[in-house]
Amino acid sequence: MRRDVNPIHATLLQTRLEEIAQGFGAVSQPLGAAMSHGALSSGKRFRGMLMLLAAEASGGVCDTIVDAACAVEMVHAASLIFDDLPCMDDAGLRRGQPATHVAHGESRAVLGGIALITEAMALLAGARGASGTVRAQLVRILSRSLGPQGLCAGQDLDLHAAKNGAGVEQEQDLKTGVLFIAGLEMLAVIKEFDAEEQTQMIDFGRQLGRVFQSYDDLLDVVGDQAALGKDTGRDAAAPGPRRGLLAVSDLQNVSRHYEASRAQLDAMLRSKRLQAPEIAALLERVLPYAARA
Numbered sequence: 170m171r172r173d174v175n176p177i178h179a180t181l182l183q184t185r186l187e188e189i190a191q192g193f194g195a196v197s198q199p200l201g202a203a204m205s206h207g208a209l210s211s212g213k214r215f216r217g218m219l220m221l222l223a224a225e226a227s228g229g230v231c232d233t234i235v236d237a238a239c240a241v242e243m244v245h246a247a248s249l250i251f252d253d254l255p256c257m258d259d260a261g262l263r264r265g266q267p268a269t270h271v272a273h274g275e276s277r278a279v280l281g282g283i284a285l286i287t288e289a290m291a292l293l294a295g296a297r298g299a300s301g302t303v304r305a306q307l308v309r310i311l312s313r314s315l316g317p318q319g320l321c322a323g324q325d326l327d328l329h330a331a332k333n334g335a336g337v338e339q340e341q342d343l344k345t346g347v348l349f350i351a352g353l354e355m356l357a358v359i360k361e362f363d364a365e366e367q368t369q370m371i372d373f374g375r376q377l378g379r380v381f382q383s384y385d386d387l388l389d390v391v392g393d394q395a396a397l398g399k400d401t402g403r404d405a406a407a408p409g410p411r412r413g414l415l416a417v418s419d420l421q422n423v424s425r426h427y428e429a430s431r432a433q434l435d436a437m438l439r440s441k442r443l444q445a446p447e448i449a450a451l452l453e454r455v456l457p458y459a460a461r462a
Contacts, residue, residue: 174218174222174447174450174451175447178218178221178225178230179214181221181235182214182217182218182235182238182242183209183214185235185236185239186208186209186239186242186243187209189239189243189288189292190204190208190209193205193208193284193288199273200277200281200284203269203272203273203274203277203278203280203281204281204284204285206266206269206272206273206281207246207247207249207250207269207278207281207282207285208242208243208246208285210246210263210264210265210266211265212264214242215381215455216241216245216348216349217238217239217241217242217352218238218451219349219352219353219377219448219451220234220237220238220241220353220355220356221234221235221238222445222447222448222451223353223356223370223442223443223445224356224359224360225445225447226442226443226444226447226448227360227362227442228360231359232296232297232298233296233297233298233299233303234359234360235297236293236296236297236299237293237352237356237359238352239289239292240289240290240293240307240311241289241311241348241351243285243286243288243292244285244286244289244311244314244315244348245348246282246285247281247282247283247286247289248282248320250268250269250270250278250279250281250282250285251279251282251324252324253268253269253278254270254278254279255275257328269282289311290308290312293307293308293311294308303358303359306355306358307355307358307359310351310354310355310358311351313351314350314351315347318343319343319347320343320344320347320348322343323339323340323342323343323345323347324344326339326340326343327340327344340382341378341379341382341383342375342378342379344382345378345379345381345382345385346374346377346378346382348378349373349374349375349377349378349381350374350378351374352374353370353371353374354367354371354374356370357370362442366440366441366442369437369440369442369443372437373434373437373440373443376430376433376434377434377452379430380427380430380431380434381455381456383426384427384431384456386423387420387423387424387427390420431456431458434452434456435449438452
């Protein structure tokens with residue numbers, strides 16, 4: 170029997186994002202529209218939802234957690250804006266609607282993505298209910314996940330590096346895992362987890378990134394574009410080195426790899442900070458046990 174996720178957390182996340190977005194167009198309304206297009210469009214909100222559900226399992230959701238989750242979602246939205254650009258994946262569809270650069274032009278897409286990242290950092294710097302020390306830690310964690318040892322490096326490797334098994338795993342950690350890790354590491358700081366629990370959060374975030382990206386690679390080949398709400402076949406069509414796990418293995422082996430990795434992820438839910446039925450339900454909804462390939 171499939172478990173479900175209480176919609177209250179999704180509503181909490183969306184409401185706060187909408188509050189923040191009210192200030193996006195204060196100086197330039199078109200820029201604000203591009204930012205909102207990326208940040209408020211319908212999506213899974215998987216990263217933010219995971220943070221809220223894990224917080225609920227560790228004593229409850231507070232304003233600081235909500236702000237941190239929104240910051241992660243804003244950065245993720247910016248990364249998708251950049252990922253869709255003609256110089257990257259050249260994708261025209263995202264979350265069932267035209268990609269930001271298609272709807273608002275390339276220049277405003279780039280500026281909007283940069284602005285979303287700066288707004289995310291500002292949100293953490295003033296996170297509600299947090300001390301100055303905690304705010305500084307949150308900014309440090311999220312900013313570190315984006316730069317030359319984080320998401321930017323992962324995207325560069327994905328676009329330009331020749332592929333092998335170890336290299337693809339490194340790309341998964343940097344391109345996808347870093348935001349899961351950052352979100353759960355911020356949760357650990359806010360909830361004052363001990364060192365062992367912090368390590369468990371980081372390990373889980375890394376494994377989750379690998380599983381998520383493996384499934385995304387599969388969907389790019391076998392997924393239905395209408396159902397996914399985004400372009401498929403981009404990895405094979407992209408110029409330069411072939412991208413993703415399918416650059417180093419065939420479809421059947423990638424499917425088996427995904428299913429084995431997904432089982433490992435479930436085993437990690439035994440950590441006391443992750444033992445919540447709604448966390449398992451969220452993972453099941455986004456990452457099914459069978460690869461469907």
